[in-house]
Amino acid sequence: MADLAANNGAAEFYMMINQGVTTDTPEGTSSRLAASQRTIWRAIASLIARGQAEGQIAEGDSARLTAHYFAMLTGLTTLHVALGEESAEPDVDLILRVFTGGPQ
Numbered sequence: 618m619a620d621l622a623a624n625n626g627a628a629e630f631y632m633m634i635n636q637g638v639t640t641d642t643p644e645g646t647s648s649r650l651a652a653s654q655r656t657i658w659r660a661i662a663s664l665i666a667r668g669q670a671e672g673q674i675a676e677g678d679s680a681r682l683t684a685h686y687f688a689m690l691t692g693l694t695t696l697h698v699a700l701g702e703e704s705a706e707p708d709v710d711l712i713l714r715v716f717t718g719g720p721q
Contacts, residue, residue, distance in 0.1 A: 618707040621697050628697040635691065661686055665716070675718035682716065689715075 620627030637646035638654060662683040668674030674682070689712060696704040713719070 618693075618709050618712065621693060622706045624697075628694045631690070631694045632698050635694075658683060658687075668716075674716050685715070 641647040662679050665682045666679040
């Protein structure tokens with residue numbers, strides 16, 4: 618989230634990776650990126666599960682929470698790239714409340 622707010626090219630990089638995974642352009646890109654995507658997915662899922670075990674992350678299926686994390690990241694990235702300065706800066710506290718089940 619800090620990288621998105623810093624406007625340092627992280628959003629554009631993420632979008633390029635996403636493009637390669639979803640469209641396989643150039644051909645073969647999707648399969649080459651699949652292993653790293655699985656590694657990142659597993660790492661985030663593991664962090665979420667560990668946070669749940671420590672009572673810091675809301676209860677629920679860690680795979681579903683991981684999917685929601687990536688959905689938020691993809692959405693925020695897309696908005697940042699599409700809208701530029703018009704997009705709202707990511708609110709880390711709001712995002713953390715989604716995962717911790719804290720007060721809204």
